[in-house]
Amino acid sequence: MFDNFARNIEYLRVSVTNKCNLRCKYCMPEEGIADIGHENILSIEEIGRLVRIGARLGIRKVRLTGGEPLVRKNIATLIADIAAIPKISDISITTNGMLFADMAEDLKKAGLKRVNFSLDSLDPDRFKYITSRGILKNVIRSISKAMELDMGPVKINMVVMKGANDHEILDFVELAKKMPLNVRFIEFMPVGDLPFYKTDRVVTVHDIRKIIEQKYELTKNVTIQGNGPAKSYQIRGGLGTIGFISAMSDHFCGECNRIRMTADGKLRSCLFSNNELNMKLALKNNASDDKIAEIFTKAIKEKPNRHHMNEGWGADNKRKMYQIGG
Ligand code: SAM
Ligand code: SF4
Numbered sequence: 001m002f003d004n005f006a007r008n009i010e011y012l013r014v015s016v017t018n019k020c021n022l023r024c025k026y027c028m029p030e031e032g033i034a035d036i037g038h039e040n041i042l043s044i045e046e047i048g049r050l051v052r053i054g055a056r057l058g059i060r061k062v063r064l065t066g067g068e069p070l071v072r073k074n075i076a077t078l079i080a081d082i083a084a085i086p087k088i089s090d091i092s093i094t095t096n097g098m099l100f101a102d103m104a105e106d107l108k109k110a111g112l113k114r115v116n117f118s119l120d121s122l123d124p125d126r127f128k129y130i131t132s133r134g135i136l137k138n139v140i141r142s143i144s145k146a147m148e149l150d151m152g153p154v155k156i157n158m159v160v161m162k163g164a165n166d167h168e169i170l171d172f173v174e175l176a177k178k179m180p181l182n183v184r185f186i187e188f189m190p191v192g193d194l195p196f197y198k199t200d201r202v203v204t205v206h207d208i209r210k211i212i213e214q215k216y217e218l219t220k221n222v223t224i225q226g227n228g229p230a231k232s233y234q235i236r237g238g239l240g241t242i243g244f245i246s247a248m249s250d251h252f253c254g255e256c257n258r259i260r261m262t263a264d265g266k267l268r269s270c271l272f273s274n275n276e277l278n279m280k281l282a283l284k285n286n287a288s289d290d291k292i293a294e295i296f297t298k299a300i301k302e303k304p305n306r307h308h309m310n311e312g313w314g315a316d317n318k319r320k321m322y323q324i325g326g
């Protein structure tokens with residue numbers, strides 16, 4: 001499926017729930033979120049059907065996200081359903097890693113190929129502070145389990161925030177040096193209107209690189225499976241790699257190959273645009289597969305050529321990251 005800017009859209013990110021077992025300060029309010037009601041959330045069967053229709057149109061890769069995808073009931077059933085679609089070649093999840101270790105074997109058996117962990121601190125107290133309730137050792141156990149089960153390349157996503165965790169950048173590089181992990185540094189984005197976001201908390205990829213290169217030599221550009229917008233490098237003498245995701249300072253929209261489905265069934269062609277098409281309503285109205293396919297095609301045709309987040313767009317964003325699926 002090509003959009004109007006000749007980008008081949010083959011990657012669907014599905015948010016399977018708004019809910020989460022953590023409350024990262026930059027993502028979800030401490031008091032949690034209002035329950036939007038079971039009937040307004042896509043069912044596991046509906047998600048499976050939508051992916052099947054997407055695959056008919058050219059979707060080849062699926063990532064499950066949220067909220068926290070592993071708090072969704074029957075997530076392994078959904079993974080198995082998607083894995084059974086012949087045209088889907090890659091299924092992955094993005095998780096906070098709190099529950100993954102104990103579910104890993106079942107998820108792998110169901111067909112999960114890869115996993116990305118979000119981890120913003122290697123210090124247990126700081127990790128707890130940022131996530132409001134996270135337990136670092138659970139996440140570390142989950143990362144080890146993913147490596148043990150060969151669900152690689154295992155990626156670690158760190159959102160870098162000045163004054164909150166930027167002093168740990170080199171610790172994360174050291175982690176990637178010692179372990180075969182792909183550690184990715186992500187620029188803080190103004191998604192939603194949580195008070196924790198402030199422009200002076202943003203550390204640009206340029207500045208992150210400067211800090212790293214004072215101590216480490218980044219050797220060559222490498223290609224990591226499923227790495228999308230990240231630019232990845234080897235560290236001289238290291239086992240793993242590091243990557244940079246510069247959503248704010250240097251947008252990579254020209255290479256964007258994805259569309260997103262929210263947990264309440266809205267199809268979004270861009271993370272940073274409020275334009276949504278209501279799939280859930282179409283499903284409630286018993287839309288045929290052809291009608292659903294038409295909605296997919298419309299979303300792709302309406303995909304904007306780039307986002308305008310770094311021009312103050314974030315302020316009027318109606319949804320937060322956990323509602324869209326980061
Ligand atoms: N709960 C899962 C997790 O944390 O991995 C999946 C959903 S979470 C919304 C997906 C990713 O979005 C996480 O890596 C998180 O760090 C990132 N994220 C959330 N809000 C963000 C923001 N304002 N700027 C940059 N990344 C953000
Ligand atoms: Fe939950 Fe992920 Fe948002 Fe943290 S970033 S609150 S883990 S959805």
